[in-house]
Amino acid sequence: MDLHKDDLVAAEHEYVDQGAQLNIANNPEAKIQNPLRRIPKQTVLELVEAFAREAGLDDEIDIFRKGVLVAQDPSGFEFIEDLDDEDKETLRSEVERKWHQPKHLWITVAVCSIGAAVQGWDQTGSNGANLGFPQEFGIASTSAHDKWIVGLINAAPSLAMLFPGVWLSDPINNLIGRRGAIFVSGIFAFLPVLGSAFSQTWYQLLVCRLLLGVGMGIKSSTTSVFASESAPAPIRGALAMTWQLYVAIGIFLGLAANLAVVDVGDITWRLQLGSAFIPAIPLLLSVYLCPESPRWYIKKKRYADAYNSLCKLRFTKLQAARDLYSMYAIYKSEKALIASGGNTITRFIQLFTVPRIRRANLSSGVVMIAQQMCGINIVAFYSSTVFVEAGISQKNALWVSFGFGIVQLLFALPAIKTIDTFGRRSLLLSTLPHMAWTLLATGFCFLIPEDQRTTRLALLALFIFLFAAFYSLGEGPVCYPYGAEVYPLSHRELGMAWAVWINALGSTVLSLTFPYMLVAFTPTGGFGFYCALNVLAFILIFLCVPETKRLTLEELDYVFAVPTSKFIKYQVGVSLPFFIKRYIFWRKDLKLRPLYDFSETRSPMDQAHTHATGTEITGIPTSPA
Numbered sequence: 064m065d066l067h068k069d070d071l072v073a074a075e076h077e078y079v080d081q082g083a084q085l086n087i088a089n090n091p092e093a094k095i096q097n098p099l100r101r102i103p104k105q106t107v108l109e110l111v112e113a114f115a116r117e118a119g120l121d122d123e124i125d126i127f128r129k130g131v132l133v134a135q136d137p138s139g140f141e142f143i144e145d146l147d148d149e150d151k152e153t154l155r156s157e158v159e160r161k162w163h164q165p166k167h168l169w170i171t172v173a174v175c176s177i178g179a180a181v182q183g184w185d186q187t188g189s190n191g192a193n194l195g196f197p198q199e200f201g202i203a204s205t206s207a208h209d210k211w212i213v214g215l216i217n218a219a220p221s222l223a224m225l226f227p228g229v230w231l232s233d234p235i236n237n238l239i240g241r242r243g244a245i246f247v248s249g250i251f252a253f254l255p256v257l258g259s260a261f262s263q264t265w266y267q268l269l270v271c272r273l274l275l276g277v278g279m280g281i282k283s284s285t286t287s288v289f290a291s292e293s294a295p296a297p298i299r300g301a302l303a304m305t306w307q308l309y310v311a312i313g314i315f316l317g318l319a320a321n322l323a324v325v326d327v328g329d330i331t332w333r334l335q336l337g338s339a340f341i342p343a344i345p346l347l348l349s350v351y352l353c354p355e356s357p358r359w360y361i362k363k364k365r366y367a368d369a370y371n372s373l374c375k376l377r378f379t380k381l382q383a384a385r386d387l388y389s390m391y392a393i394y395k396s397e398k399a400l401i402a403s404g405g406n407t408i409t410r411f412i413q414l415f416t417v418p419r420i421r422r423a424n425l426s427s428g429v430v431m432i433a434q435q436m437c438g439i440n441i442v443a444f445y446s447s448t449v450f451v452e453a454g455i456s457q458k459n460a461l462w463v464s465f466g467f468g469i470v471q472l473l474f475a476l477p478a479i480k481t482i483d484t485f486g487r488r489s490l491l492l493s494t495l496p497h498m499a500w501t502l503l504a505t506g507f508c509f510l511i512p513e514d515q516r517t518t519r520l521a522l523l524a525l526f527i528f529l530f531a532a533f534y535s536l537g538e539g540p541v542c543y544p545y546g547a548e549v550y551p552l553s554h555r556e557l558g559m560a561w562a563v564w565i566n567a568l569g570s571t572v573l574s575l576t577f578p579y580m581l582v583a584f585t586p587t588g589g590f591g592f593y594c595a596l597n598v599l600a601f602i603l604i605f606l607c608v609p610e611t612k613r614l615t616l617e618e619l620d621y622v623f624a625v626p627t628s629k630f631i632k633y634q635v636g637v638s639l640p641f642f643i644k645r646y647i648f649w650r651k652d653l654k655l656r657p658l659y660d661f662s663e664t665r666s667p668m669d670q671a672h673t674h675a676t677g678t679e680i681t682g683i684p685t686s687p688a
Contacts, residue, residue, distance in 0.1 A: 099134050129150065167376055171290065175245075177309070195331050196332045287306045290547070301482055311475045314468045362553070397553050410557050440570055442530065496601060498534055
């Protein structure tokens with residue numbers, strides 16, 4: 064007999080909300096659950112039918128009935144009698160051909176990638192311009208006053224990202240969606256860049272770069288979220304990390320543009336800053352060619368629009384219906400747990416008071432600040448200055464910086480595969496130690512005597528290139544995808560804004576202080592300081608950052624419901640001893656006891672991957688079975 068509406072609501076609360084709330088709020092057993100699995104088949108069919116009618120999707124009820132059965136048991140679709148052979152073949156293909164995706168998903172990724180390229184090009188325009196605009200505006204002396212002004216101009220975009228850039232992303236996203244926010248950011252990436260090229264005083268240049276930073280804050284808080292919300296879980300990391308890949312491409316193109324105009328003369332620095340308007344044009348023209356985020360539509364209770372968006376982002380209606388109802392069910396649980404209907408200030412406070420969100424905040428904040436602690440921007444912003452300091456000509460310094468951009472680009476490519484196989488946490492922990500020693504070696508290169516300049520410059524370039532390679536394999540591709548995926552939908556825009564704010568704060572401090580640090584600490588002391596920060600970042604990530612690979616955004620609610628004390632105790636008491644015994648004492652027979660219990664949700668792909676490689680989602684490799 065059909066359930067009445069009141070009965071449906073009661074059933075939904077009993078089976079979905081109550082069970083999910085308990086584990087999202089506090090999950091000491093570290094059990095990753097599928098809240099739909101606990102609902103009896105007949106009840107869940109009644110629930111999804113009521114949902115389809117509420118959404119105005121009466122014609123799609125049969126599809127939603129199939130979809131919810133798959134959502135209940137993703138790994139057991141072969142045994143669902145309601146599915147026909149075509150349905151099962153679609154779901155098999157989803158597992159076996161994970162890179163075979165609809166064109167609208169690739170358009171979405173392309174738009175996010177162009178936005179990242181804009182960011183990278185904007186960053187490197189100042190690299191070459193640092194050799195020209197200080198002379199133009201009379202701030203080229205070695206005095207502390209002039210050094211601070213140069214640092215302020217370089218830090219201006221990061222300052223504007225801090226206030227108001229990233230904080231504008233939440234109301235703009237809420238009002239006009241992910242696509243609208245990216246379009247607005249594109250305008251700020253276009254007009255102020257041109258203004259920089261025509262600046263007549265350093266005050267005007269400062270204002271233009273501040274306006275540029277407003278757009279960078281909105282864009283960096285939105286594009287990775289947009290990609291994460293649109294992508295399927297098995298390749299979400301790879302698609303979201305196109306942010307860093309295309310930042311590297313933007314850096315490469317920006318350095319190429321610096322070189323292309325190096326011999327123009329007095330206006331060289333103007334062309335180097337102004338050329339960054341070029342990638343902003345395709346961003347503005349293409350952003351509305353991709354579908355809006357389905358999760359944004361769900362947040363707005365526009366379920367029919369969410370379904371239509373998913374139909375473009377997935378190959379079949381079955382996949383779209385399955386994903387839509389899964390997103391909807393867990394979002395209802397999140398809302399029941401987190402009173403997210405308040406204003407921005409209330410929701411901001413919840414970032415630090417609601418345990419599930421606070422843990423995500425801690426993890427994303429650590430990963431974001433680690434990107435600045437590692438010292439990448441001292442190379443991105445000041446590599447030309449560093450090489451000139453070492454005794455190389457300005458033109459050759461630009462060529463070496465160009466090589467740095469090529470290395471970043473080439474070594475970002477392997478991360479497309481490893482971020483969803485090796486994992487986010489594992490990439491960070493395996494590359495940070497190498498970034499530390501390469502920075503230390505770079506600093507020691509400045510101690511090589513002046514009469515061995517060729518040797519000094521060769522070693523300096525070698526270690527900076529090695530540093531760039533390790534960065535592009537680890538911290539580079541991980542930080543933005545990680546921040547974009549760890550927050551619940553109710554607080555995702557605001558959480559990502561906070562994460563980017565942390566990143567921008569680190570970048571601002573770094574940009575402001577490094578010109579002065581070169582004078583006060585000497586280059587050796589400055590690079591040694593950032594070597595120590597890499598070691599600190601490694602410790603923080605080991606203790607505070609869970610793995611997120613191959614989990615749906617909704618399943619991450621359970622990961623971040625695990626108490627921080629339990630996570631740290633596991634890392635210190637289980638992971639660390641295992642690592643020492645396995646890789647230092649070479650005990651190949653050891654197997655790592657996993658922290659998380661995936662018995663209810665593990666997909667065939669995850670099971671096959673664990674069996675074949677011996678890796679767990681804890682971020683530490685184990686011995687294969």
